[in-house]
Amino acid sequence: MSGRGELEARNVSYRYSRAGPAVFDSVSIRARRGELLVLTGPSGCGKSTLLFLLGLMLRPNEGVITFGGVPLSSARERERSRFRARDIGFVFQDAALDRSRTILSNICEPAVLNRVPRREAVRTASDLLDQVGLDLPMCRRADGLSGGQAQRIALCRALICNPQFVLADEPTGNLDAESERLVLDRLQSEAGSGRTVVVVSHSDQVKARASRAVEIRG
Amino acid sequence: MIHLLIDGVRAARERLLASGLGVVAVLAFMGGMATILARSDSEGTALKRSLESEASRVLEVRAGGDTPTLPSWFATTVDEFDTVEGVVSLGPVSDVDHSETGRGPLPLWSITGGGELLGVGRCDPRLPVAVLDDRALGEMGLSVARGALVERGGQPPGRVLAIGGSTRIAPEWNRPVAAYTTCSSGLDEESPETITVLVLVENLSDVSSVTSQLRSVIQPIGRGVSVISDADVIRFRNDVAVAAVDQRRRNLVTVTTALLGVSLLIGVVMGIARKPSFGRLRALGATRADLALLVWAETTTVALVAVSIGSLAIVTAQASVHPWQELSWLPWLGILALILAGVGTLPAVVLASLTDPVKVLRQP
Ligand SMILES: Nc1ncnc2c1ncn2[C@@H]1O[C@H](COP(=O)(O)OP(=O)(O)O)[C@@H](O)[C@H]1O
Ligand SMILES: [Mg+2]
Numbered sequence: 001m002s003g004r005g006e007l008e009a010r011n012v013s014y015r016y017s018r019a020g021p022a023v024f025d026s027v028s029i030r031a032r033r034g035e036l037l038v039l040t041g042p043s044g045c046g047k048s049t050l051l052f053l054l055g056l057m058l059r060p061n062e063g064v065i066t067f068g069g070v071p072l073s074s075a076r077e078r079e080r081s082r083f084r085a086r087d088i089g090f091v092f093q094d095a096a097l098d099r100s101r102t103i104l105s106n107i108c109e110p111a112v113l114n115r116v117p118r119r120e121a122v123r124t125a126s127d128l129l130d131q132v133g134l135d136l137p138m139c140r141r142a143d144g145l146s147g148g149q150a151q152r153i154a155l156c157r158a159l160i161c162n163p164q165f166v167l168a169d170e171p172t173g174n175l176d177a178e179s180e181r182l183v184l185d186r187l188q189s190e191a192g193s194g195r196t197v198v199v200v201s202h203s204d205q206v207k208a209r210a211s212r213a214v215e216i217r218g
Numbered sequence: 219m220i221h222l223l224i225d226g227v228r229a230a231r232e233r234l235l236a237s238g239l240g241v242v243a244v245l246a247f248m249g250g251m252a253t254i255l256a257r258s259d260s261e262g263t264a265l266k267r268s269l270e271s272e273a274s275r276v277l278e279v280r281a282g283g284d285t286p287t288l289p290s291w292f293a294t295t296v297d298e299f300d301t302v303e304g305v306v307s308l309g310p311v312s313d314v315d316h317s318e319t320g321r322g323p324l325p326l327w328s329i330t331g332g333g334e335l336l337g338v339g340r341c342d343p344r345l346p347v348a349v350l351d352d353r354a355l356g357e358m359g360l361s362v363a364r365g366a367l368v369e370r371g372g373q374p375p376g377r378v379l380a381i382g383g384s385t386r387i388a389p390e391w392n393r394p395v396a397a398y399t400t401c402s403s404g405l406d407e408e409s410p411e412t413i414t415v416l417v418l419v420e421n422l423s424d425v426s427s428v429t430s431q432l433r434s435v436i437q438p439i440g441r442g443v444s445v446i447s448d449a450d451v452i453r454f455r456n457d458v459a460v461a462a463v464d465q466r467r468r469n470l471v472t473v474t475t476a477l478l479g480v481s482l483l484i485g486v487v488m489g490i491a492r493k494p495s496f497g498r499l500r501a502l503g504a505t506r507a508d509l510a511l512l513v514w515a516e517t518t519t520v521a522l523v524a525v526s527i528g529s530l531a532i533v534t535a536q537a538s539v540h541p542w543q544e545l546s547w548l549p550w551l552g553i554l555a556l557i558l559a560g561v562g563t564l565p566a567v568v569l570a571s572l573t574d575p576v577k578v579l580r581q582p
Contacts, residue, residue: 048580052576052579055501057500057501057575057576058576077505077506078505081500081503081504081505081506081508082503082505083503084501084502084503085502085503085504086503088503090501090502092498092501092579096494096498096579098229098495098498100232100233101229101232101233102232105225105228105229105232108225109498109499109502110502110503112221112222112225112512113222113499113502113503113504113508114503115221116221118221118224141232157502
């Protein structure tokens with residue numbers, strides 16, 4: 001029986017095209033609430049693909065993905081999008097900020113999608129920036145930031161709607177050691193505060209913080 | 219929904235502030251369009267001028283058809299061509315009952331007074347016209363001689379050029395009516411070299427009789443009458459009308475193209491530039507509809523800014539070649555701009571809604 005905050009992939013198979021090779025075949029994986037699960041494996045083995053599947057951006061060809069026991073991998077597109085906005089915080093490898101918008105607007109993107117009142121979103125954004133140790137004016141444009149600053153902003157964006165699940169695809173791939181430490185601190189404490197965190201990484205630093213590490217084989 | 223629209227507008231503002239360059243580019247484009255527009259307009263104006271000067275050299279002849287009132291083009295023609303100095307009218311050009319004689323409709327202007335000095339009532343004071351019905355005059359006990367002065371309310375008196383009793387006007391009238399014009403200043407040796415007179419006749423066959431009578435009055439003072447054919451008149455009028463319509467159509471096409479072009483350009487450029495953003499937003503949970511709204515609000519805001527600047531340029535360019543009263547279409551320009559700014563950005567919306575988040579996120 002799946003508990004609250006549990007993210008599970010059961011016997012999932014995926015291929016990018018009908019004729020193409022399977023990226024993986026019948027993979028099962030489970031992340032529990034409060035856990036920092038790290039997915040490792042050689043480049044090209046399908047870690048990102050698995051994370052996109054878990055993030056409801058791809059649909060498995062076979063198998064099912066459940067969130068707190070609710071199968072969402074086969075839900076309608078709109079429902080999946082809504083769930084993604086509300087309950088999943090996604091951290092992309094290269095931060096993926098909109099450089100021509102302000103730091104605040106970047107952080108608030110999920111809040112806008114969730115129709116969170118502006119005032120409330122601004123307050124949360126400000127608190128989150130404090131928590132990740134960033135002392136930048138929120139109305140500044142998200143341009144000319146260091147990789148570490150950008151990734152911490154991206155982390156704030158992932159967390160602004162207080163999601164149950166946090167998925168991160170090599171979030172420290174391009175960061176220096178100090179920035180990596182700050183980001184991992186944050187992810188670890190998010191797991192500690194009861195979120196379900198799944199991180200794709202081949203970094204030893206990340207593995208060292210993991211509650212559990214799962215190796216994906218190609 | 220309102221959240222998304224507001225954030226779209228906010229994004230546009232942030233982006234516009236971020237890229238002064240984009241604004242400058244749009245400005246330059248719109249400026250260019252406005253110049254083209256202004257030039258195409260001044261061509262139209264020149265054409266109209268040449269037609270007008272042409273008009274001052276002809277005696278315009280027109281068949282009145284069976285319209286009992288002044289044809290609708292009449293007033294505009296006289297307004298448009300201030301070189302027209304007189305009107306000769308033959309035939310029933312009014313449906314006003316002539317109560318004094320009880321004989322049904324008379325020409326628009328009726329005679330009052332008597333003796334040498336006659337007054338002509340109901341005359342459009344802008345038109346130096348007298349229309350005389352000799353039988354009606356007779357029944358009223360009036361007699362009018364050629365050369366008599368005709369006074370029209372407040373206007374300088376005109377002189378009756380000719381009176382003739384031989385022109386049949388309309389079957390139901392079946393009686394001779396002479397209808398001759400005066401020239402506003404009277405007709406003498408000091409009259410201008412060319413006097414342009416519009417002649418309204420019931421039948422084209424009346425033209426020759428009118429012409430010969432005019433000629434007999436005019437010749438003693440050394441002026442001739444030239445008559446252009448009905449076909450020429452029609453062609454002439456068509457030219458003017460076509461020129462005017464062409465100009466309007468050209469304006470509309472140019473303005474529409476410019477505005478739509480700008481919106482499209484902005485939409486597509488922003489759409490392509492922001493493709494990674496679309497992918498990210500989809501990944502963050504934007505539904506296709508959310509994304510469409512966001513992108514539409516954002517690109518439309520930018521397009522509106524650009525289009526407003528462009529419209530200002532068009533207004534400036536237009537105002538420099540036209541008097542203000544000819545620019546009554548400008549409010550429509552505003553409405554058109556609003557609509558086109560919204561419509562022009564739709565391709566961007568479509569582009570956005572097609573974005574596959576996974577594909578986009580994989581691109582480095
Ligand atoms: N859009 C795609 N179409 C076809 N194959 C793809 C696509 N994206 C990734 N792949 C393939 O899927 C496999 C797994 O890729 P990925 O999940 O990115 O691996 P990882 O993140 O572990 O490096 C790779 O062999 C890659 O070439
Ligand atoms: Mg990867």
